[in-house]
Amino acid sequence: xxxxxxxxxxxxxxxxxxxxxxxxxxxxxxxxxxxxxxxxxxxxxxxxxxxxxxxxxxxxxxxxxxxxxxxxxxxxxxxxxxxxxxxxxxxxxxxxxxxxxxxxxxxxxxxxxxxxxxxxxxxxxxxxxxxxxxxxxxxxxxxxxxxxxxxxxxxxxxxxxxxxxxxxxxxxxxxxxxxxxxxxxxxxxxxxxxxxxxxxxxxxxxxxxxxxxxxxxxxxxxxxxxxxxxxxxxxxxxxxxxxxxxxxxxxxxxxxxxxxxxxxxxxxxxxxxxxxxxxxxxxxxxxxxxxxxxxxxxxxxxxxxxxxxxxxxxxxxxxxxxxxxxxxxxxxxxxxxxxxxxxxxxxxxxxxxxxxxxxxxxxxxxxxxxxxxxxxxxxxxxxxxxxxxxxxxxxxxxxx
Amino acid sequence: xxxxxxxxxxxxxxxxxxxxxxxxxxxxxxxxxxxxxxxxxxxxxxxxxxxxxxxxxxxxxxxxxxxxxxxxxxxxxxxxxxxxxxxxxxxxxxxxxxxxxxxxxxxxxxxxxxxxxxxxxxxxxxxxxxxxxxxxxxxxxxxxxxxxxxxxxxxxxxxxxxxxxxxxxxxxxxxxxxxxxxxxxxxxxxxxxxxxxxxxxxxxxxxxxxxxxxxxxxxxxxxxxxxxxxxxxxxxxxxxxxxxxxxxxxxxxxxxxxxxxxxxxxxxxxxxxxxxxxxxxxxxxxxxxxxxxxxxxxxxxxxxxxxxxxxxxxxxxxxxxxxxxxxxxxxxxxxxxxxxxxxxxxxxxxxxxxxxxxxxxxxxxxxxxxxxxxxxxxxxxxxxxxxxxxxxxxxxxxxxxxxxxxxxxxxxx
Numbered sequence: 068x069x070x071x072x073x074x075x076x077x078x079x080x081x082x083x084x085x086x087x088x089x090x091x092x093x094x095x096x097x098x099x100x101x102x103x104x105x106x107x108x109x110x111x112x113x114x115x116x117x118x119x120x121x122x123x124x125x126x127x128x129x130x131x132x133x134x135x136x137x138x139x140x141x142x143x144x145x146x147x148x149x150x151x152x153x154x155x156x157x158x159x160x161x162x163x164x165x166x167x168x169x170x171x172x173x174x175x176x177x178x179x180x181x182x183x184x185x186x187x188x189x190x191x192x193x194x195x196x197x198x199x200x201x202x203x204x205x206x207x208x209x210x211x212x213x214x215x216x217x218x219x220x221x222x223x224x225x226x227x228x229x230x231x232x233x234x235x236x237x238x239x240x241x242x243x244x245x246x247x248x249x250x251x252x253x254x255x256x257x258x259x260x261x262x263x264x265x266x267x268x269x270x271x272x273x274x275x276x277x278x279x280x281x282x283x284x285x286x287x288x289x290x291x292x293x294x295x296x297x298x299x300x301x302x303x304x305x306x307x308x309x310x311x312x313x314x315x316x317x318x319x320x321x322x323x324x325x326x327x328x329x330x331x332x333x334x335x336x337x338x339x340x341x342x343x344x345x346x347x348x349x350x351x352x353x354x355x356x357x358x359x360x361x362x363x364x365x366x367x368x369x370x371x372x373x374x375x376x377x378x379x380x381x382x383x384x385x386x387x388x389x390x391x392x393x394x395x396x397x398x399x400x401x402x403x404x405x406x407x408x409x410x411x412x413x414x415x416x417x418x419x420x421x422x423x424x425x426x427x428x429x430x431x432x433x434x435x436x437x438x439x440x441x442x443x444x445x446x447x448x449x450x451x452x453x454x455x456x457x458x459x460x461x462x463x464x465x466x467x
Numbered sequence: 468x469x470x471x472x473x474x475x476x477x478x479x480x481x482x483x484x485x486x487x488x489x490x491x492x493x494x495x496x497x498x499x500x501x502x503x504x505x506x507x508x509x510x511x512x513x514x515x516x517x518x519x520x521x522x523x524x525x526x527x528x529x530x531x532x533x534x535x536x537x538x539x540x541x542x543x544x545x546x547x548x549x550x551x552x553x554x555x556x557x558x559x560x561x562x563x564x565x566x567x568x569x570x571x572x573x574x575x576x577x578x579x580x581x582x583x584x585x586x587x588x589x590x591x592x593x594x595x596x597x598x599x600x601x602x603x604x605x606x607x608x609x610x611x612x613x614x615x616x617x618x619x620x621x622x623x624x625x626x627x628x629x630x631x632x633x634x635x636x637x638x639x640x641x642x643x644x645x646x647x648x649x650x651x652x653x654x655x656x657x658x659x660x661x662x663x664x665x666x667x668x669x670x671x672x673x674x675x676x677x678x679x680x681x682x683x684x685x686x687x688x689x690x691x692x693x694x695x696x697x698x699x700x701x702x703x704x705x706x707x708x709x710x711x712x713x714x715x716x717x718x719x720x721x722x723x724x725x726x727x728x729x730x731x732x733x734x735x736x737x738x739x740x741x742x743x744x745x746x747x748x749x750x751x752x753x754x755x756x757x758x759x760x761x762x763x764x765x766x767x768x769x770x771x772x773x774x775x776x777x778x779x780x781x782x783x784x785x786x787x788x789x790x791x792x793x794x795x796x797x798x799x800x801x802x803x804x805x806x807x808x809x810x811x812x813x814x815x816x817x818x819x820x821x822x823x824x825x826x827x828x829x830x831x832x833x834x835x836x837x838x839x840x841x842x843x844x845x846x847x848x849x850x851x852x853x854x855x856x857x858x859x860x861x862x863x864x865x866x867x868x869x870x871x872x873x874x875x876x877x878x879x880x
Contacts, residue, residue, distance in 0.1 A: 085829075088831070088832045089729070089832065384846055385843055388842040426846060426850055442821065443821070445818075445847060446820065448843055449832065449840070452836065453832075
C-alpha cells in the first residue's frame with residue numbers, strides 16, 4: 068500500500084487599505100478600500116475565486132464523487148471564510164458538500180493566520196479556539212490535526228498541540244532536520260508520546276507548486292507518467308507521500324494555461340489506477356503506521372523560501388517594530404471590551420501583513436514583490452503603523 | 468569589438484564641470500570618460516572657452532571665445548524667456564544672444580568637420596541638435612541625439628518655447644538613434660514628438676565619479692542651528708534643484724504645510740534658486756509654515772553636499788524629471804528618499820517611498836511616516852545603500868558603444 072496525503076491550504080488575508088496619517092482619528096475603516104484599489108480585498112478575492120478556488124474545488128469534488136479512494140485535507144483560515152461568506156458564499160457550500168462525504172478533512176490553525184504563537188501564547192490559543200469553533204459551526208466536524216501559520220513548527224509547539232488534544236501536527240520535511248531520513252514516514256515529535264508528526268515531502272510537493280510551469284526546469288514539461296514514476300521511486304523509503312501546498316497553486320500560482328488542472332485530474336485517476344495506491348486524509352495518515360523515529364526541531368522551521376525560517380516575516384526592523392507594537396497593545400485592546408476594536412486589532416495579526424513589509428528580495432522584484440498588494444514594503448509598513456496609531460487613539464477614547 | 472576601439476566620437480555638449488549649472492555637464496563628463504576608458508577617441512565641442520581639469524582623456528574644443536557665464540545667453544533653462552536677449556562677450560566688443568551663440572557653435576562644428584572624420588556624432592540636448600543635424604545632413608555622419616530633458620519636461624509638461632520644440636523635433640527626426648535617460652523620457656519623446664519607440668534606447672545615468680573620492684568631509688559644527696533642531700527631535704527634509712515649474716515645489720510646500728499641521732517638528736530645506744523663488748517664499752508664509760522652511764539660495768559643491776548630509780529625508784517633487792541625479796547624490800549622503808513616480812530615477816530605485824506629483828496628501832503622509840517611525844527611516848537608508856550604485860558609468864559606456872555599433876552597421880548596409 069502506498070498513500071498520498073494531499074493537503075491544501077486555503078487562505079486570503081484581509082488587507083488594510085492605504086490608510087493615511089490624515090485618516091487617523093477621523094475614520095477607522097481600515098479594511099474596506101475602493102474596489103479598484105490595488106489592495107482591494109473584494110477584487111482580489113473574486114479574481115482568485117475565478118482563477119483558482121472555483122475551478123479547483125470543482126475538480127476535487129468531481130474526483131471525490133468519481134473515486135472512492137480520493138481524499139483531501141484542507142486548512143481554511145478565518146479571514147478566508149469571512150471573505151467567502153461575503154462575496155462568494157457558494158464556495159463554502161461546495162466545501163460543506165465535500166466534507167459531508169467524509170473524504171475531506173479540515174485541519175486546525177489560527178483563525179487569523181497569525182504569528183501569535185511567537186508573541187503571545189494566550190492570543191495564539193484564543194485564535195486557535197476561535198478557528199476550531201468556526202469550523203465546527205460551519206462544517207459540523209471537529210478538527211483533530213493542527214498546522215501553524217506557514218507550517219512554522221518547533222518542538223515546543225508540538226508539545227503544546229499534544230497537550231491540547233491534537234493527534235497530529237504538520238511540518239516541513241526539511242533535510243537539515245531529517246538528515247538521511249525520509250519524510251515518507253510518520254514521526255514522533257521530540258518529547259511527545261501520543262501526537263504524530265507528518266512531514267511535507269518538499270521535493271515532490273514543490274515539483275507541482277513551484278516548478279510545474281518553469282520552462283527553464285530540465286524536467287519541463289512535467290507529465291503524469293514522469294511524476295508518478297518519481298513518487299514510485301521515492302516510496303522506496305516509506306510509503307506515505309505528504310504533498311502539502313497552497314490551494315492557490317492550482318490556477319493562481321500555476322495558471323490554467325500551464326495545464327495544471329488537467330495534470331492534477333489525470334494524476335488522481337492514474338495514481339488510483341494502481342490497486343495498491345490510495346489517498347489518505349491527514350488523520351488517516353497519522354494512523355497508517357507506528358512512528359518510525361523521533362524528530363526534533365528546537366529551532367523554528369517553516370515551509371517558506373530557501374531558508375525555511377521566519378525571515379520573510381520577521382527580520383527587518385519595520386517588521387519587528389510593527390509586530391511588537393501590535394502585540395504590546397493586546398491587553399489594552401481587550402480591556403476596551405469593544406468588539407469592533409478587538410476585531411480590527413485581531414485582523415492586524417494576519418501574517419501576510421509583516422510579509423508585505425519584507426525587503427529581503429524586494430529589489431529583485433521577485434515572488435515577494437509579486438504577491439504583495441502594496442506598492443512597496445515601506446508603504447505597507449506606513450499604512451500599518453497609521454492603523455496602529457488609530458487603534459491607540461480609539462483605546463484612549465474608550466477609556467475616557 | 469576590435470573595431471570599437473578605433474571608434475572616433477564627436478560629442479556636442481553645452482557644458483562640462485566645473486562650469487556646469489546642473490546634471491547635464493556632470494553626465495557628459497562621466498560618460499565621455501567611461502567611453503574613453505573603453506577605447507573610444509573623443510572630441511568634445513563646447514560653446515565657450517575655459518579650462519577643464521580632468522579632461523585629459525579627450526580633446527575639448529571651444530567653439531567661441533565666450534566666457535562660460537554667458538553660454539546660455541538669456542538662460543536656456545528658463546526657456547520661455549529665450550528670445551534675442553543680448554549678453555556681452557568676453558571682450559565686450561560684441562553682444563550675443565543664445566541663438567547667435569548656437570549659430571557660432573554650428574559654424575565651428577562645420578569647420579571642424581572639414582578636417583575631421585568622426586564615426587559618430589553624439590549630441591546632448593536641444594542646444595546642440597542643430598549642429599548635429601548639420602553633421603548628419605552635410606557630412607553624412609550618423610547622429611545620436613541624447614535626450615537629458617525635453618522642452619516639455621522643462622515646461623512642467625505643458626507647451627514650452629515653440630522654437631525649442633521645433634529644434635528638438637528636427638533633431639529627434641534626423642537622428643539615427645535616440646538615447647533617452649529613462650523610460651519616462653522615452654515615453655515623452657514618443658507621445659509628444661511621435662517618434663517610433665523602436666528608435667529610442669534607454670540609458671540611465673549614474674552617480675558622478677567625483678563622489679568616489681574621499682575629499683569631502685561634513686563638519687557638523689558649521690550647521691549648529693539645524694543640528695540643534697535635530698537634537699530637539701526635528702526631522703530635516705531637503706529638496707535640491709532649480710526652482711522652476713518642472714520641479715513641482717509648490718506641491719511640496721503644500722504637503723509640508725499638511726505635514727506640519729500633524730507634526731510641527733519638521734524642518735524643510737529648499738536648496739536652489741530660480742524663477743519660482745519669490746512665489747515659494749510667499750506660499751510658505753501664506754500657509755503659515757515660514758518658520759519651518761529654510762531657503763538656502765543657489766548652492767553647489769561642498770555646500771550642496773552639506774545639505775544632503777544634514778537632511779534625513781530627500782524629496783524629489785518633480786512634475787516631470789527625465790532622470791534625477793540629485794536622488795542618487797542624496798542616497799550617497801545617507802538620506803531616505805521620497806520620489807515622484809514621474810521621475811526617471813524612480814524606475815531603477817526600489818528602496819524609496821513614491822507618490823504621484825499631484826498627490827500632496829500622500830507626500831505629507833510619507834514625510835510623517837518617516838519622521839514618526841524610526842524603523843522606516845532606518846530601512847530606507849540601509850537598503851538604498853545597496854541600490855544607488857547598481858548602474859555604473861562603465862555599463863553606460865558599454866551600452867552607448869553597442870548603440871554606436873548598431874548605427875554604424877546599418878550605415879554599411
